[in-house]
Each structure stands twice: as C-alpha cells, then as structure tokens.
Amino acid sequence: MRILQLHCDSIEFTPVKKEIKSAEEIEPSSKKLDEVVVAFVAIEDGDNSVVAKKAMLEITESMKKVGCKKLLLYPYAHLSSKLASPSTALSILKEMESLATDLEVSRAPFGWTKSYKIQVKGHPLAENSKTITADDTDSTSDAVKAESKIQSYWHIMTTDGKMHKVEEFNFAKHSGLEVLAKYESAKKRSVDEPPPHVRLMKKMAIADYEPASDSGNMRFFPNGRLIKSLLERYVTDKVMEYGGLEVETPIMYDSHHPSMESYFHRFPARQYNINSEGKQLFLRFAACFGQFLMAKDFQLSYKNMPLKLYELTRYSFRKEQSGELVGLRRLRAFTMPDCHAMCKDMEQAKEEFRKRFDLSREVIKGVGMEEADLEMAIRFTEEFYNENKSLIEELVKKIGKPVLVEMWKERFFYFVLKWEFNYVDSMGKASALSTDQIDVENGKRYNIEFIDENNKPLNPIILHNSPSGAIERVIYALLEKAAKDTSEGKKPQFPLWLAPTQVRLIPVKPEFLDYCEKLAEKISTNDIRVDVDDRNESVGKSIRDAETEWIRYIIVIGEKEVNAEKIGIRDRKSADAKILSIDELIKSIKEETLGKPLMRLNMNKHLSKRPQIMV
RNA sequence: GCUUCGAUAGCUCAGCCUGGUAGAGCGUUACCUUGGUAAGGUAAAGGUCGCGGGAUCGAAUCCCGCUCGGAGCUCCA
Numbered sequence: 001m002r003i004l005q006l007h008c009d010s011i012e013f014t015p016v017k018k019e020i021k022s023a024e025e026i027e028p029s030s031k032k033l034d035e036v037v038v039a040f041v042a043i044e045d046g047d048n049s050v051v052a053k054k055a056m057l058e059i060t061e062s063m064k065k066v067g068c069k070k071l072l073l074y075p076y077a078h079l080s081s082k083l084a085s086p087s088t089a090l091s092i093l094k095e096m097e098s099l100a101t102d103l104e105v106s107r108a109p110f111g112w113t114k115s116y117k118i119q120v121k122g123h124p125l126a127e128n129s130k131t132i133t134a135d136d137t138d139s140t141s142d143a144v145k146a147e148s149k150i151q152s153y154w155h156i157m158t159t160d161g162k163m164h165k166v167e168e169f170n171f172a173k174h175s176g177l178e179v180l181a182k183y184e185s186a187k188k189r190s191v192d193e194p195p196p197h198v199r200l201m202k203k204m205a206i207a208d209y210e211p212a213s214d215s216g217n218m219r220f221f222p223n224g225r226l227i228k229s230l231l232e233r234y235v236t237d238k239v240m241e242y243g244g245l246e247v248e249t250p251i252m253y254d255s256h257h258p259s260m261e262s263y264f265h266r267f268p269a270r271q272y273n274i275n276s277e278g279k280q281l282f283l284r285f286a287a288c289f290g291q292f293l294m295a296k297d298f299q300l301s302y303k304n305m306p307l308k309l310y311e312l313t314r315y316s317f318r319k320e321q322s323g324e325l326v327g328l329r330r331l332r333a334f335t336m337p338d339c340h341a342m343c344k345d346m347e348q349a350k351e352e353f354r355k356r357f358d359l360s361r362e363v364i365k366g367v368g369m370e371e372a373d374l375e376m377a378i379r380f381t382e383e384f385y386n387e388n389k390s391l392i393e394e395l396v397k398k399i400g401k402p403v404l405v406e407m408w409k410e411r412f413f414y415f416v417l418k419w420e421f422n423y424v425d426s427m428g429k430a431s432a433l434s435t436d437q438i439d440v441e442n443g444k445r446y447n448i449e450f451i452d453e454n455n456k457p458l459n460p461i462i463l464h465n466s467p468s469g470a471i472e473r474v475i476y477a478l479l480e481k482a483a484k485d486t487s488e489g490k491k492p493q494f495p496l497w498l499a500p501t502q503v504r505l506i507p508v509k510p511e512f513l514d515y516c517e518k519l520a521e522k523i524s525t526n527d528i529r530v531d532v533d534d535r536n537e538s539v540g541k542s543i544r545d546a547e548t549e550w551i552r553y554i555i556v557i558g559e560k561e562v563n564a565e566k567i568g569i570r571d572r573k574s575a576d577a578k579i580l581s582i583d584e585l586i587k588s589i590k591e592e593t594l595g596k597p598l599m600r601l602n603m604n605k606h607l608s609k610r611p612q613i614m615v
Numbered sequence: 616g617c618u619u620c621g622a623u624a625g626c627u628c629a630g631c632c633u634g635g636u637a638g639a640g641c642g643u644u645a646c647c648u649u650g651g652u653a654a655g656g657u658a659a660a661g662g663u664c665g666c667g668g669g670a671u672c673g674a675a676u677c678c679c680g681c682u683c684g685g686a687g688c689u690c691c692a
Contacts, residue, residue, distance in 0.1 A: 067616080194685055202626095211665095211683055263692090270691090286692075321616055321690060330691080413692070432691090509649050536649085544653035556652055570652070577652080614626045614642070 001047045001055055001092075001133070002079040004040040006118070007066050007126040011038050013074075013116035015109050022086045023111025033106065037068045038118065040076035041096075043089035046133070052092050055132045056099040062128060063103065071100055073107040086111060123273045155405040156181065157378070161393035163405065174402055176424040180375045181404050195427055196483030197476050198327035200492075204550070205613040206475065207328060216325040216332030218472070221613050223500040226602040228335065228471055230498055231367055233597035235337045235468045236312055238363050242355065244310030244339045249290020251315065255280040259446050260289070270319040272332075283317035287338035288464065292446035295342055300450035305344040305460065306352050312337045312471075328476035329431055335471040342448060342460035349438055349461040350391055356465045357395055357419070360434040363467040364421060366596070367474050368495040373481060374421040375430070376403040384416040384438075395419060414441035415464075423477040426484055433469035433477065482550075493550045493572055497596035500603065502589060503530040504551045506542045508558035510534075516557050519582060520605065526586045527598040534606045547572075553585065 015028040039059055063071065073093055077083055084092070090110045097107050108114060120126055156169040156177070171178035201207045206224035210217060220228055240246060252274060253260055260282075272283040284290065291309045300307065315333040324330055341356070343349035364374065376399050378392060385392060385407060396403050403419075420435035442448075443459030452458050468474055482492035496502060503523055505516040516532045523530040533542045539556060546554045554570040561567045568577045569585060580588070604610050 198685085209684075215683080288692090318691085323616065323618095323686095323688080324690065326685085415692095437692095506652085508651055511649085538649090538655055539651055541654055542652090547653055554652080558651060560651085568652085612625080612642070 001044055001051050002042045003130040004079060005128040006038045007068060007121045008036050008038050009119040009121055010034045011036060011116060011118045013108055013114045015112040015114050017113050018111060019113045020086055020111045024109045026109045033072055036070040036072050037063050038072045038074055040074050042077055042079035043084045043092050044080050045082045045084050047084055047092055049095060051132050052095045056096050058130055070104045073097060075110045151409050153407045156402050157396050157405045158402045159397050159400060176375045177402060179424045179428050180422055180430045195327060197479035200479045200483060201328055202615040208615045214332060215322055222602040226500050226599060227475060227498050230597050230599055231471050231474055232312055234366060235363055239310045239339050242359050244308045246310050249311060252281040252283050253289050255282050262445055272317050272319050285316055285318045287311040287313045291340050292442060292448060295448045296446050302344045302450055302452045305342060305450060306348055307342040308339060310339040328472045331472055337466050337468055339465045341463040346461060349463060352463055356436050360467040364434050367468055368478055373423060375424055376419060376421055378403055378419040379406040380417045381408050381411045415439045425480045431473055434467055436463060436465040439464055491572055496552055497593040499552055501531050501551050502528050503553040504533060504546045506533045506556045508539055508556060512557045515562050528589050529601040531601060531605050535608045
C-alpha cells in the first residue's frame, strides 16, 4: 500500500464520471472538508487486513501529532504501478474506514474520475508519504509501541540516596519542592494578576512585548540589552573556561534533510516554518542540529574526546501555544546557551557529566540565583538507575536537599539521564533553568563517528548542557526574586555586576556639576557604570528617582563633598550611608564584581539627555 | 489551541451598567525656584477611547468579528 498523506486547510472534490465498471454507485455531488488530513491511497497487489490495520495505526499516530481528527481516505491509483484488483482495493479501503474509530472519517468515491481543489498546510509534518507492506517494520511503529508503554514513577530522593513515594514524603521543610512535585495538582492561585516580573520588566525598562512581531518575540531596551549581554558574556566565558569550543550555526534547517526527518518522525516539535524556493525550512529550537551536523564533518579519534561544542543561540525558536506565553518566562524566541560534549563511552560521559553539574551550579550562583531558590529534578530510566546508583546519589548529595525523581520503565526519549534546576516563583510556577542530559541516540542519528582504540568507528554518547538555561528566563527569575524581596519588605536589586547604573552622582546645585563630571570620569575609567543627574530637580526628587531605579550607590555632591576626602555614600544593600573615599568605593565595587564581565554604560551619562522609556 | 477577563493621553487609571461637550494623577515642554538624602511651584501641550463592522437621530458607552495582552486549562524535546 502506498499513501500520500497531506494535512490540509481544505479540500473540495467533485466526482465527474465513472472510470471503471466496478465503480461505486453514488450520487455525484461535490464535497468540501476543512481542517482535514487527506490520505491518497493506492492499494497494491498483496495488501490485506494486516496492511490495512498498520496503515490506519500509522495514519492515526501521525494525525495525533499534527492535532487533527478529521480524515479523508481518497483512492488514488497513480501512486503505484502494481495495483490490487478494484474489488480487493475497495474492500480494504472500507476496512480502513471502519478501523478509524477515534477519527471523524470519510471516503472519496472509488472508481470515479474526480476533480479536486486542495489547500495544503505548510509545516514539516503536513506532507508525508508511506509505503506499507505486510512485513513492514517501520520506525514509526516502534515509536508508537514505545510511547504506549511509557510509564513514569515519581519519587523524592533524599540526600542519603533513599527514594520516597511522593505522597508519603514530608514536605514541611521543602515547600518549593512540593510545588514542583505536585505541580499538576497545585492549588488554584487566588491572585488574578500578571506575574510580578512582567510589570518589573517594563518598569525597569528592560524588555517589552513587540506587538508588530509574533507573540513571544520580545524587544529589549538599552537596560535589558545590557543585562542580557552581560549574562551572555558571563555564561560564555564560563563554558569556554570549562573547555567548550564556541561555534556558530545556522538558525534554519531543511525539514527534509534525512537527519531532521528522522528526528521529526520521532519527536514532533512545535517550530516555525518557512517555505523558500520550494524548500521547507524550520527555525531551530535548539543548537543540537547545527552542532551535530558540524561534528559529523569532523574527523574524530577517541583521543579528541570529549569534544565540547558550544553555542549561545540567539535565537532558538519554539512555537509554543499562544496561551502559554508569559513575559520573559516562556517565549517563542529565546537565547539559549547550549553545550554538547561528545564522549567516547559511558564512563567518560559520566565523568564529564559530573564536571558539567559543578559548572552549572557555579554558573547559576554566578548569575545571582541561590540554591535555596531552586528545586532539582532528575529523570532516568530504571535500567540506568540500577547500573549507576552512585552517580545519581552523588548529584543529590552535592545539592544537599531532597530532589524530585522521575523514573521510566523503558527509554522513550533520546536520553537515559537528565537533571534540571527549577525556579519556583511566587505564583507556584516551576521553570527549568540549568539542565544536562545523557543522549545515547543522536550520535547515530546524525552519523557522528570517532575511531576508537581498536580502530573501529563508533557513535559518541552526547551530553546536552545548558548551564544557565535561557538567558531571558534567568532575567525572569532575577526579577521574580526581586519582587519576592519587595513583598518581604526588602529593597529589590540586581546583582551589582548586572546593574545598568552602579553609581549615581547627584549635584546639590548646578555649580557642582563640573565636580561630578570629574568624579564620574575617575569612576568610569575603572570600568564602573556611573551616571550624573544633571537635571534641574531638587535633591529629594533626584534621590527618589535613583532609588526607584534600584541604583546601588548614590552620592550627593555639594560643598561638603568637594572639600572632603571621605564622603557620604548611600548604599542600597546595607540601606545606610557609608563614609568612604572614592578610591575605597571603587575598590569595594571591584571586589564585589570580580570575575564578572565588564561593560560600559548603555545609556547617556547625563540623565537630562535620556529618553524616558514609559511602558 | 480552549475557557474567561481586559484594551480610554507617553505611563497608571476613572468614565461604560443607565448612549448626548474626553477626565485625573504621574511624565513631557516652558517659565519660576538654586536646593543637603524618597516627589518645590505655576502654566501649556498632549486622545481616530485597540482595529473593523452593525443597530441608533446620535456610541468610549449597546451588539458582532478581529488584533494584542492577562488569568486558568492543556502543553512544555
């Protein structure tokens, strides 16, 4: 049996005349169907009930993936040169029709010449051809079987390595983990408000929605761009320090490239599609594609392993459901650091996995999160767990608090082990930040090979690590954390190295502006972001404005300061005034931001020259 | 994607139920004020009431559709 399957916006067909004597007796009238999968079917010599069943299983499965419930079986002889007899063909078609119990199924008349008008959708899974025979063992069928068998077991693992049933675990001291574990059954939020970070991302002039783009594609204002650049630079520096080789790969790929086809076949994803010059392209949703295709073209020996490729994708795209998009938490276009390590064997993979776990912990702390803010989840197959208990227990011990465990009886995904750090916000939403996976499948899928000690080509085991998670999501977590601080009566602030302005100078009168300029010059030559409030406003007003911008150090310059070595400096963190010399202030900022990237002010130094971003 | 709520000045919002002249605060601009650690004063400018359609003598206000956003659901390779 040959099938050409098309996911259509609409099809309209009209039986014109009988083509063969045994054509079905019908009233020839036009029929139009919308939002339908059309299966053009040629029944071939040798096809039987088994083939009919297989065909319907495959059609049903792929229709589930594209989310369509309406099927039109359309007899189409031209797909094959060895057709079955018309009577056999009709009976098999009728059998297929009767097998489609979960679907709204219809069938175009058999044996008629028909005219038809068709509008096919433009996504990679929209068009699909299948050849089905009685002894067919197609990979789709395996995927179907595997998926139907997939079964998860949820546990909490404590630092002593013991597994507890989720429902029996005492969450008294682990409320964040409880939210994560019972995410689905989490009680309804009483608040009916946007999440706090959405208001803050606008108020702090970081980012905003861009209605002229697609939902989930944000615009970043100068402050936001600065913070994002610093985070990007920091994560990249850390990964390169670890040994990642930075590369750059295309953001779009051909859906019909064999590796992509095989991938989509198994893991249908939500992606943006672009048709260009007859090619069906999709926008990457991770850096995997580019890096794997690159690694495939490398000549590799076991001596080169582990090979660590790194890219900070700006952007990765996922066409998440519109209702799921919120502020900076979940986007359709996001910036994802992605580091893959090709390892020669499981021993090496595990060793590397440990290093990356430490790297991720360091990075997540570096960007300003604390482990108390995070909940860890770890997922693995039962087989992997039984063979690698010590590795898993080691990770849990390192994190020092209980973690959520998901265990699968069988492997369905491409990985055998995966962990992630989740930020649980005040509204009870959990979002994954850092993650790493052990992938035992894509080395083969992408034909990545290295030559081992015995001169044999082998496919590597691949680790997929994002040490920080999406950069936008890091900003989301920082803002949510700041909002939480506010609600607890603390002053919200950014980590000093991320603050758009680190020091603000406020002259008491315009005559002290010159002195402010000199001070600003001295401070900024030390790579500290300093600005000057040169507006004609009262001191009170200027201080208030600086405070609402969360500026860490505020210095008022007047008669006293011009003539003194040590001056009063407002410190937002300690919430008091310090008496320091400028050199001491510079030294203390240098110490606090040590090891973090430096960037210059991304706004005019003078407040009077700045546009006000009112969003 | 589904359910539901919303959109009025650059921003935050009132007005809408009960149709008849477009409102406030903040911000902006100008002038005054020359200041000491969270808002100095006066005045002016600023609106296609999200977009499109309908019923009405007449719509920001009532009805329908669309766009964008929020919440919930679903989803989250």
